[in-house]
Amino acid sequence: MSDKLKRSLHDSETASQAMARAALTPECLSAAVLVDSKMMGNTDVTEVVDELRRQTAAINSGDLTRVEGMLLAQAHTLDNLFAQLTGRALRSQQRDGLESYMRLALKAQNQARATLQTLAELKAPRQVAFVQQANIGNQVQVNNSTTKQTARPQKSQKAQNELLEVEHGERLDTRATGAAGGIDTEVATVEAEHRP
Template sequence: MSDAPTVKLAIEESEDQINARKYLTPECLSVALLASSNLLGKTPLNEAVDELSRQTAAVNRGDMTRAEDMLVAQAHTLDALFTHLASRALSAKHMGGLESYMRLALKAQNQARATLQTLGELKAPKQIAFVKQANIGNQVQVNNGIQEKPARTRKTKKVQNELLEVEHVERLDTRAKGAAGGAGPAVATLGTKHRTAKLRG
């Protein structure tokens, strides 16, 4: 049985599909917004799209100069906005106006701080350290390394109660006669006539 020839079908895009893909790029969407805000003036839209494409390509290459410049400019703008709103708050004649303007001023100040923080992270990215997991709890430890068998614990010899015996083979006999010790010469064993007739059991 012979192999069937492989047929490759070329998928051709229509003009509408090409335009849709082009118009939905981030560069085109940004230019459309700038044009509707009359910020481009008489600049041709195609030229604006090409400029944004060049800036995007530079970022993809790792050149963050344009992004850093933008963050610095935005931080200055937010700082100016904070100054303006704080001035309006201090000149307000009513407490409600003072609180409203001051709240907006502090929001602008916080955004300026966050913008500068982002700029600092671009200039000096944080180092990420990857470490092995070790969760230690109450007698629980998780090691993701080489698995080792736990060491066998030594069996501790049970301590005998030696209060009632001198050696393990000698038991205390309450009926046995004991010799008088040298430490107390006045104490001696009882004579026969002083002993009780009946031995206690």
């Protein structure tokens, strides 16, 4: 077991557990892909992991210089890809070639736009507005004020959506008929003919 791995052991952790934990970090996984691609020559994987960890630490401390540079480089690469694919599409003698190259060119253009938009949002983040909403029935009330919240209505006051006919004798329609009483003579004559 290497000295580096021994130093990174957590409490009651075996060497194989420490190796599994270290191997599954984003830096190790990315380093494995980068070294396996052979684009970096014979660079040692641990050196790549260490560099990726330094870059991760820089981002965690708020330094986005590397991220901004990476996004700008990717936008340039995608823009170059767009230009090359558009040229191939225009030089194509067949309609299928024209369509497939143009489809790929427009995808590269859209990715370049999205990359630049991400870079712009990193440089100047959007302002987020928190909106309080109260949904009452099918109407929506939006309160955009950022001042202190208003006090709730007291028990003695009626809330806006409280039913009016809660208390005895209180009616919404003042023309409503009163309670039935005694025998209704007009209905009594119909009763004999149409049943009660």
